[in-house]
Amino acid sequence: MLNNGHILTAAEMQEAEQHLIANGSSVIALMDRAGSGAADYIWRTAPHIPTLVICGPGNNGGDGYVIAQALLEKGAIVKIVASAEPSTDAAKTAKSLWQGVMLSLEEAEPEMQFVDCLFGTGLTRPVSGNLLKHYHRLSNGAQRRVAIDLPSGIETDTGSRLNEVSNYDLTIALGAYKPAHYLNPAAALMGDRVGVDIGVRSVSQTKLLARRTIAEPGKTDHKYSRGLVAIVAGPMKGAAKLSALAAQRSGAGYVKIFAGSDFESPNHSIVTVPCDDVKQLRAKLADERIGVIVIGPGLGRDSNAKQLLDAVLEIEKPVVLDADALMLLGDEVHRLQGRSSPVAMTPHSGEFAALSGGGESSKIYASVKLAAQSGAVVVHKGSDTVIANPMGDAVVAQQTSNWLSTAGTGDILAGMIAARFTNEKDMFLAAQQGQWLHSRAASLAGPSFSPEILIDHIAKAIQECL
Numbered sequence: 037m038l039n040n041g042h043i044l045t046a047a048e049m050q051e052a053e054q055h056l057i058a059n060g061s062s063v064i065a066l067m068d069r070a071g072s073g074a075a076d077y078i079w080r081t082a083p084h085i086p087t088l089v090i091c092g093p094g095n096n097g098g099d100g101y102v103i104a105q106a107l108l109e110k111g112a113i114v115k116i117v118a119s120a121e122p123s124t125d126a127a128k129t130a131k132s133l134w135q136g137v138m139l140s141l142e143e144a145e146p147e148m149q150f151v152d153c154l155f156g157t158g159l160t161r162p163v164s165g166n167l168l169k170h171y172h173r174l175s176n177g178a179q180r181r182v183a184i185d186l187p188s189g190i191e192t193d194t195g196s197r198l199n200e201v202s203n204y205d206l207t208i209a210l211g212a213y214k215p216a217h218y219l220n221p222a223a224a225l226m227g228d229r230v231g232v233d234i235g236v237r238s239v240s241q242t243k244l245l246a247r248r249t250i251a252e253p254g255k256t257d258h259k260y261s262r263g264l265v266a267i268v269a270g271p272m273k274g275a276a277k278l279s280a281l282a283a284q285r286s287g288a289g290y291v292k293i294f295a296g297s298d299f300e301s302p303n304h305s306i307v308t309v310p311c312d313d314v315k316q317l318r319a320k321l322a323d324e325r326i327g328v329i330v331i332g333p334g335l336g337r338d339s340n341a342k343q344l345l346d347a348v349l350e351i352e353k354p355v356v357l358d359a360d361a362l363m364l365l366g367d368e369v370h371r372l373q374g375r376s377s378p379v380a381m382t383p384h385s386g387e388f389a390a391l392s393g394g395g396e397s398s399k400i401y402a403s404v405k406l407a408a409q410s411g412a413v414v415v416h417k418g419s420d421t422v423i424a425n426p427m428g429d430a431v432v433a434q435q436t437s438n439w440l441s442t443a444g445t446g447d448i449l450a451g452m453i454a455a456r457f458t459n460e461k462d463m464f465l466a467a468q469q470g471q472w473l474h475s476r477a478a479s480l481a482g483p484s485f486s487p488e489i490l491i492d493h494i495a496k497a498i499q500e501c502l
């Protein structure tokens with residue numbers, strides 16, 4: 037995996053480059069590796085397509101000259117349009133080696149393939165005016181669009197758009213993935229993502245979510261050693277049932293639902309524990325065998341729900357807070373600080389805004405900040421889910437199935453994380469395992485699944501982790 041899955045910000049990427057240079061490389065050598073690697077990939081996936089490479093003034097433009105020359109040598113029909121003269125020594129050298137046609141913005145016409153080497157990690161302000169007009173004319177007129185490192189107009193560290201950006205078929209990341217490669221809106225318009233290794237081996241606190249090994253139950257395991265997951269139900273009973281079923285299929289040894297006495301178990305093996313008031317709940321949750329409590333799915337937001345949440349937070353047990361529990365907690369996340377047992381919060385963007393007050397432009401930074409403020413592991417959901425811990429580590433999930441955007445899949449994730457926690461006893465790891473299994477189960481479930489079908493595919497996802 038590119039740079040071992042470590043995601044680098046623009047500043048970290050510059051440091052990585054300096055490190056390579058200090059160890060005997062040079063900017064032009066790195067540019068050569070990046071450009072020829074990108075050209076190989078373009079040629080392999082779309083040979084002999086008339087191509088226009090647009091080059092900006094910086095080293096992203098420099099990559100463009102290398103790519104164009106490499107394509108020319110392979111026999112492609114390729115032209116360059118330059119927005120400005122190169123401003124770096126490496127880009128000047130790369131340009132001096134270009135042997136083909138060079139056009140001004142006004143002269144250039146769209147070709148079948150558009151290769152964007154206008155700006156990469158050095159973009160500091162929106163592309164505007166005449167340049168933006170020609171960028172759109174030339175990119176929109178192409179049938180295949182390839183971005184080198186990043187599409188022009190994307191903020192590297194946040195994934196936000198600084199100007200209107202075209203949709204791409206392919207984005208070739210250079211050296212390491214950057215936050216924008218996995219955060220929306222940028223990630224959604226990049227098309228396929230591939231990486232070209234240029235020798236960067238830099239460590240970052242932000243990584244790409246990877247498959248984690250899951251241990252099978254051991255010979256001496258029993259239901260309590262594998263873990264008892266307690267789900268606190270509310271008036272929307274289906275949500276708690278989905279969490280419970282998902283926990284059961286994700287490796288919990290025992291799942292119990294704590295609910296009003298009229299609650300019916302979703303199957304024969306999930307036990308319901310009748311609790312008709314908060315006093316009963318408090319007493320029954322004192323059971324020492326309980327490894328983790330899930331509260332939030334279907335809980336409601338009335339005063340009764342608030343009492344149930346308060347009761348759970350009074351108990352020193354690991355807890356997964358989701359959905360309504362997060363809305364009830366709101367901006368009082370400091371209540372979670374100082375607990376001796378781990379907490380995970382699994383907000384979608386609306387819940388995240390209620391917890392954090394919003395205002396941060398980077399989903400990674402915002403998640404890390406909330407984790408530090410609360411002392412909890414934060415699973416900031418969406419198609420670009422970010423998992424953060426209070427120490428500043430973050431893991432970014434790769435987009436898998438858009439079919440996950442259906443009611444009930446979040447309840448499932450909460451149950452999955454709880455079950456993985458009872459096995460691993462590490463909430464950050466459990467969140468990563470839960471997220472990976474959730475995404476993978478969605479891919480395995482194919483199109484248009486119901487939450488129940490998603491649960492049915494968890495076992496297959498687990499199989500891939502054994």
Ligand SMILES: NC(=O)C1=CN([C@@H]2O[C@H](COP(=O)(O)OP(=O)(O)OC[C@H]3O[C@@H](n4cnc5c(N)ncnc54)[C@H](O)[C@@H]3O)[C@@H](O)[C@H]2O)[C@@H](O)CC1
Nearest residue numbers: 053066067094095096155156157158159160161162163185
């Ligand atoms: N860091 C590395 O290790 C490597 C970087 N390489 C390439 O270098 C790129 C970064 O190069 P640079 O730092 O030179 O940055 P860029 O080439 O992304 O752009 C920087 C230049 O654009 C100007 N600029 C920024 N925003 C502008 C705007 N809105 N309108 C007009 N001009 C604007 C800046 O003043 C500067 O001259 C990477 O994305 C990658 O493509 C590769 O060559 C390989 C090695």
Ligand SMILES: Nc1ncnc2c1ncn2[C@@H]1O[C@H](COP(=O)(O)OP(=O)(O)O)[C@@H](O)[C@H]1O
Nearest residue numbers: 384417418419437438440441443444445446447
């Ligand atoms: N387009 C998407 N691609 C991938 N995952 C998605 C997408 N949309 C939503 N998800 C995931 O689906 C789940 C939805 O959770 P949530 O919004 O809490 O739903 P609910 O409360 O109805 O269960 C989250 O895990 C989220 O990350």
Ligand SMILES: [K+]
Nearest residue numbers: 152155184186
């Ligand atoms: K670019």
